[in-house]
Amino acid sequence: MAERVFDPETRAKILRNKNVLRVGEKQITYSPDFKVEAVRANLVEGKPPYLIFFEAGFDLDLIGHETPKDRIKRWRAIYSRRGEEGLRHDERGRHSTGRPAGGEVTVEEELRRARAQIRYLKKENELLKKLDALERSVVNRPAEKYVLIHDVVFANESFTVSYLCEVAGVSRSGYYRWLHTASCRLQREAADYEQHLVIRDIFVKLNRKAGWRVIRMHLERRHITMNPKKIRRLMKKYDLITQIRRRNPYRQMAKATQEHRTAPNVLERRFNQAIPYRTFGTDITYLYDGNGQRLYLSTLLDLATGEIVAHRVAASLGIDLSLAVIAQATARLGHKQLRGVMIHSDQGFHYTHPHYIRYLADRGIVQSMSRKGNCLDNAPVESFFGHMKDEIDLSCCCGVNQVKRAVAGYIRHYNHHRYQWGRKKMAPVEYRNHLLAS
Numbered sequence: 316m317a318e319r320v321f322d323p324e325t326r327a328k329i330l331r332n333k334n335v336l337r338v339g340e341k342q343i344t345y346s347p348d349f350k351v352e353a354v355r356a357n358l359v360e361g362k363p364p365y366l367i368f369f370e371a372g373f374d375l376d377l378i379g380h381e382t383p384k385d386r387i388k389r390w391r392a393i394y395s396r397r398g399e400e401g402l403r404h405d406e407r408g409r410h411s412t413g414r415p416a417g418g419e420v421t422v423e424e425e426l427r428r429a430r431a432q433i434r435y436l437k438k439e440n441e442l443l444k445k446l447d448a449l450e451r452s453v454v455n456r457p458a459e460k461y462v463l464i465h466d467v468v469f470a471n472e473s474f475t476v477s478y479l480c481e482v483a484g485v486s487r488s489g490y491y492r493w494l495h496t497a498s499c500r501l502q503r504e505a506a507d508y509e510q511h512l513v514i515r516d517i518f519v520k521l522n523r524k525a526g527w528r529v530i531r532m533h534l535e536r537r538h539i540t541m542n543p544k545k546i547r548r549l550m551k552k553y554d555l556i557t558q559i560r561r562r563n564p565y566r567q568m569a570k571a572t573q574e575h576r577t578a579p580n581v582l583e584r585r586f587n588q589a590i591p592y593r594t595f596g597t598d599i600t601y602l603y604d605g606n607g608q609r610l611y612l613s614t615l616l617d618l619a620t621g622e623i624v625a626h627r628v629a630a631s632l633g634i635d636l637s638l639a640v641i642a643q644a645t646a647r648l649g650h651k652q653l654r655g656v657m658i659h660s661d662q663g664f665h666y667t668h669p670h671y672i673r674y675l676a677d678r679g680i681v682q683s684m685s686r687k688g689n690c691l692d693n694a695p696v697e698s699f700f701g702h703m704k705d706e707i708d709l710s711c712c713c714g715v716n717q718v719k720r721a722v723a724g725y726i727r728h729y730n731h732h733r734y735q736w737g738r739k740k741m742a743p744v745e746y747r748n749h750l751l752a753s
Contacts, residue, residue, distance in 0.1 A: 319379050332372050343378065345386070347403040354394045354402065357387050363465045364388075365497055380495065460485050461493040511549045513539065518555045524706040525557065532734035557705075577667055581683035582659040586695055588619035591747045592648060595624065595658045596696040597640060599665065600704075602628070602722070604712045612722060615640040615658070616696050619750065621735055622743035623699070623726045624648070628719045637665035638674055645678070654679035661685045661693050703729070 319341065321329065326338040334349035349371065356362045364383035365375060375383070393401045460483040467479055480487050517533045518525055525533075527546045534541050550556055588594045595615050602610045613636045615625040625643035629636050645653055658675065660666040662684050675682050685692030707725045712718045730744050738746040 325377055328374070329377055334371050334373075343382075350390050350402040351399050353387055354390050357391065358394075361466065363462070365494065366501075369497055369501065457485050457489060458493065461490050464490055465494070507549060507552065510541070510545075511553045511555070513537075514546065514549055515553065515555060518550075518557075522706055522708065523555075523557055528736040529734065532736065532740045535740065536734070576669070576672065577662050577687075578672075578682040578684045580686055580692060581657060581681060582618075582692070584692060584694075586618050589750065591617055591619045591622075591750050592624070592652060593656050594618045595644075595656065596693055597637070597658055597660045597666075598693060598696040598700070599632070599636060599663065600700045602704075602709060602718060604714060604718050605710045606713055608714070610715055610718055611636060612700075613637055613640050614696065614699065615644050616699055617743070617747070618659075618695055620743045620747040621695070621699075621738060622730050622747055626722065626726055628715060628722050630715045634665055634668050634670055637671055641674065641678075641680075650678065655681070657681040657683055659683040659685070659693060661690070662687055699729075 321338060321340055321343075326340075329335055329338050329343060334346050336344045336346055338344070353364075353367050353371070356367050357364060364387040365380065367387065368375065368378070368383040373383075390402060464476065464479045464483060464485075476487055476490060480490055513534070514530055517530055521529065521533075527543055527550060530546055530550070531541065531543060534546075582594070585594075594617070596618055597613065597615050599611055599613045602612050604610060608630075611629050611632050613627045613629075614623055616622070617624050624647065625640040627636055627639040627643070629639075641658075658680055660683075665671055666682075666684065672682065690697055703722075703725060707721060709718055709721055712721050729742075731742050734740050734742055735746070739749065741749060
């Protein structure tokens with residue numbers, strides 16, 4: 316290959332780089348600091364030479380794609396023999412010994428050289444492991460193989476690209492194509508990083524409890540269109556994966572007394588209701604505050620919209636807890652609105668109690684119950700409880716009053732701002748208004 320000759324215009328462009336001291340027709344003189352940093356990046360961080368020069372602002376088309384490899388190879392040889400001092404006083408010439416004048420080598424200089432030699436041998440050992448990984452086909456992705464090939468080639472002259480590509484089972488053309496598209500890969504990495512910052516912002520604001528569907532709905536609210544596959548890829552790449560709650564086995568309910576009666580399963584899992592405020596689900600769950608005190612939450616959920624119409628937090632588990640949410644819904648919607656509606660529950664003690672049954676009957680409310688031991692018959696309410704416990708943090712709450720405020724705040728957020736994939740990506744209140752308007 317003919318030796319590269321720099322014309323005046325090219326020399327002027329190269330000289331604009333802060334890491335260049337001067338440029339001749341055939342030679343570039345680099346700053347000592349850049350030489351030291353380049354060798355450190357190559358030996359300690361494992362960066363390939365082309366990437367080091369690219370990040371330093373060099374245009375590889377101007378200086379030559381083989382230049383980074385040649386320069387760092389020579390600088391590493393100097394570094395392994397004489398350490399940083401050799402790079403900072405690199406006096407090439409026929410009569411130069413490569414050492415600064417001044418007599419014998421000091422103890423400090425010998426120590427620096429020994430440390431440099433140890434680092435070099437460690438790096439060489441790592442490269443031998445990479446070669447072994449290539450031969451044993453431990454890595455499978457071509458890009459990973461190209462990185463190993465590149466490291467081994469730059470560390471040892473005796474291994475040719477052709478031989479290593481044959482060992483790894485990849486083509487030479489693929490390796491060189493990968494080598495020459497470094498700038499494109501860096502641009503894609505930069506774009507990924509910028510886009511992940513938007514996802515991270517949403518993820519953190521939602522207490523790191525959002526999946527890709529929730530992220531996508533929030534992105535659309537910001538007028539940002541992003542493919543679901545890209546959202547999942549970026550969340551996985553930058554470790555933005557929320558912990559999924561474990562599915563708990565359904566606890567078998569206690570046997571009711573003879574005076575307790577169950578109702579038939581009128582709902583029959585027809586959860587996709589089209590008319591708001593006509594079909595409700597209700598249940599009670601346990602909550603714990605920061606002191607470990609057990610509290611109880613009862614809710615009334617509109618199956619058509621997912622809206623929490625009424626809720627009650629109490630320190631004791633009594634029949635009043637289940638009646639309180641019916642009273643709240645009555646105060647909010649009115650007696651006429653609730654007449655003829657259906658309320659579905661499980662076969663818990665509260666819902667089979669004669670007082671509760673009579674309370675609903677007096678208001679003309681139809682009662683429906685899940686089959687015994689089958690939590691899926693009341694899945695929407697169970698799902699709400701699961702999401703709430705994932706997303707709310709009660710560890711900082713002490714006592715029933717603070718828990719009440721925290722739960723009320725979460726339910727406001729849930730009703731007005733928690734978008735749901737199966738409801739046209741709308742929040743429950745927004746979806747309710749949509750149904751009423753259509």
